[in-house]
Amino acid sequence: MKYFGFAGKIAHIDLSSQKIRPFPLSETYISKFLGGYGINNRLFWDYQAPNTDPFAPENTIILGTGPLVGTLFPGAGKVIGTTKSPIIATPKKLHFIDNAVVGSRRFGMMLKNAGFDHLIITGRAEKPVYLKITNDEIQINSAENLWGIKDIYETTDLFLHENPLSGILAIGKGGEKLVRYALALVDYSGHLGKFGFGAVMGSKNLKAIVTFGTKGVKVAHPPEFLKLARELRQKIRAVPLLKQFHDLGITSGWALQAPLVYEGNVPYREWKKKFGPKIWKKHKFQHNLACGGCIVACRTDFHVPAGPYQGLTSFTGHHFLPARVALRLGIEDPTLIIKLLDICNRAGVCFFTVGGLLNWITRHETDSFPREISTYLDLLEKIISKTDIGEIAANGWYPVSQHLEIDPDGFFEGRS
Ligand code: SF4
Structure with a gap:
C-alpha cells in the first residue's frame, strides 16, 4: 500500500x-x-x-x-x-x-x-x-x-x-x-x-x-505530522468558545444558535429562562465525552439530581436538542426532558424525531392524548414497542400525517 x-x-x-x-x-x-x-x-x-x-x-x-x-x-x-x-x-x-x-x-x-x-x-x-x-x-x-x-x-x-x-x-x-x-x-x-x-x-x-485493535496507523512523515497536530491543538485551545463547548456542548453559544432554531410557540425570553444555558448547567453532570484525540469534548451529559428520576444521566450532542423538544411539547421541568432523552437513547430512537411526532399527535388528538408527561411517556413506549398508535408513529412523519390527515406543509412544529 x-x-x-x-x-x-x-x-x-x-x-x-x-x-x-x-x-x-x-x-x-x-x-x-x-x-x-x-x-x-x-x-x-x-x-x-x-x-x-x-x-x-x-x-x-x-x-x-x-x-x-x-x-x-x-x-x-x-x-x-x-x-x-x-x-x-x-x-x-x-x-x-x-x-x-x-x-x-x-x-x-x-x-x-x-x-x-x-x-x-x-x-x-x-x-x-x-x-x-x-x-x-x-x-x-x-x-x-x-x-x-x-x-x-x-x-x-x-x-x-x-x-x-x-x-x-x-x-x-x-x-x-x-x-x-x-x-x-x-x-x-x-x-x-x-x-x-x-x-x-x-x-x-x-x-x-x-x-x-493494536496494529497502529502509519503516517507518512511522523515528525512533521506530530508538529502539525500539536499546532492545531494549540489553536483549538486558544478558541475563546472552548470553555462554553466544554460546559454545554458544541452548539453552546445560545446567542448564536437560539434565534436560528426558535420555533415561536412560547415567548423567546420565557423559553430562554426555562431552558437556556443556566438551566442546563445545573443539570450538567461530571464530565463530557470526547471523540478519540479531540480536546473539544463536546458530548454533554445531563443529570437528574433529585425527584422521581434522581440519579439518571444521559448524553446528548448539545443542550439545544432537549431545549427544543421541551419547547415543542410544552414541558417545563428539565428533568422530564432528560427522562425522555434517556428512554430514546437506551432504545436507540431519534429523540428529535420523537419530540416532533409526539407534538403532532398530541396537538391533533388532544382529547385522546392530553399534552402531559404521562401521555408522552406512554406514547413513547408504544412507539418503541410498536403497539396501538405507536405502530403507525414508528413508521415516521409521512405515515402519521396520512393517518391523522395532517397537511405537513401547514404544520410547522409548535405553531399549528
Ligand atoms: S470530534 Fe467529537 S468531541 Fe470533538 S468536537 Fe467533534 S463531535 Fe465533539
Missing part, C-alpha cells in the same frame, strides 16, 4: 451465509475517493442492487473511516454509516441513501487499529448476532442473550466490562423492532443514522459491533 493513514483492508461480512471475506482496499479508490464518505459511497454503489427494499437482507450497510482516523490528528474519530434508509418520505414509498456521520470515542480508531478501513455488511443472520473485530480477525457471535433484553447502555457496559478499551456500536429496542427512525449509538454518545441506520441493523439481526 503506497498510501499512509489506511489499514489497507476491507471486510465483506455476509450474515446470511456467515461468510467473511477480507480483501485489499483499492489504491484507485483511495486516489479517486480519498476515504470516509467517498469510499463508503463507492462501495455502496458496487454492492447494492437497484430497488432493494431497505429491510431486505440484500440492503447493504457500509461502515467506514477516513485516513486521519486512528492518528493523533485532533478530532479524527469520525465513523460513517451508509445504507438505504427505511424512512418513508413520499406517497410512492421511495427511499433515499443515508450517509450518516458521527464522532466516536473509540469505535473508528479501534476499527482501523484492528486492521480494517471499511466493513460491508449484507444478508440477515438467522438469529441475533454481534460482530467482534480484533486485530485482523472477525467473529460472528450470538447476541441472543442481549436481543430484546439489554438496552444500548447496558449492552455497551457489558462489552466495556470485557474490555474497557473497546469501541462499541449498538442498537436498542427501536432498532430491533424496526422503528424507521431508529439509530445506533456509538460508544454511548454518538448518534449514528437518525434515518433508520439502527433499524437496518435490526433487520439483519445485528445487535452490535465491537472493535479493538
Whole structure:
C-alpha cells in the first residue's frame, strides 16, 4: 500500500451465509475517493442492487473511516454509516441513501487499529448476532442473550466490562423492532443514522459491533505530522468558545444558535429562562465525552439530581436538542426532558424525531392524548414497542400525517 493513514483492508461480512471475506482496499479508490464518505459511497454503489427494499437482507450497510482516523490528528474519530434508509418520505414509498456521520470515542480508531478501513455488511443472520473485530480477525457471535433484553447502555457496559478499551456500536429496542427512525449509538454518545441506520441493523439481526485493535496507523512523515497536530491543538485551545463547548456542548453559544432554531410557540425570553444555558448547567453532570484525540469534548451529559428520576444521566450532542423538544411539547421541568432523552437513547430512537411526532399527535388528538408527561411517556413506549398508535408513529412523519390527515406543509412544529 503506497498510501499512509489506511489499514489497507476491507471486510465483506455476509450474515446470511456467515461468510467473511477480507480483501485489499483499492489504491484507485483511495486516489479517486480519498476515504470516509467517498469510499463508503463507492462501495455502496458496487454492492447494492437497484430497488432493494431497505429491510431486505440484500440492503447493504457500509461502515467506514477516513485516513486521519486512528492518528493523533485532533478530532479524527469520525465513523460513517451508509445504507438505504427505511424512512418513508413520499406517497410512492421511495427511499433515499443515508450517509450518516458521527464522532466516536473509540469505535473508528479501534476499527482501523484492528486492521480494517471499511466493513460491508449484507444478508440477515438467522438469529441475533454481534460482530467482534480484533486485530485482523472477525467473529460472528450470538447476541441472543442481549436481543430484546439489554438496552444500548447496558449492552455497551457489558462489552466495556470485557474490555474497557473497546469501541462499541449498538442498537436498542427501536432498532430491533424496526422503528424507521431508529439509530445506533456509538460508544454511548454518538448518534449514528437518525434515518433508520439502527433499524437496518435490526433487520439483519445485528445487535452490535465491537472493535479493538493494536496494529497502529502509519503516517507518512511522523515528525512533521506530530508538529502539525500539536499546532492545531494549540489553536483549538486558544478558541475563546472552548470553555462554553466544554460546559454545554458544541452548539453552546445560545446567542448564536437560539434565534436560528426558535420555533415561536412560547415567548423567546420565557423559553430562554426555562431552558437556556443556566438551566442546563445545573443539570450538567461530571464530565463530557470526547471523540478519540479531540480536546473539544463536546458530548454533554445531563443529570437528574433529585425527584422521581434522581440519579439518571444521559448524553446528548448539545443542550439545544432537549431545549427544543421541551419547547415543542410544552414541558417545563428539565428533568422530564432528560427522562425522555434517556428512554430514546437506551432504545436507540431519534429523540428529535420523537419530540416532533409526539407534538403532532398530541396537538391533533388532544382529547385522546392530553399534552402531559404521562401521555408522552406512554406514547413513547408504544412507539418503541410498536403497539396501538405507536405502530403507525414508528413508521415516521409521512405515515402519521396520512393517518391523522395532517397537511405537513401547514404544520410547522409548535405553531399549528
Ligand atoms: S468531541 Fe465533539 S468536537 Fe470533538 S470530534 Fe467529537 S463531535 Fe467533534
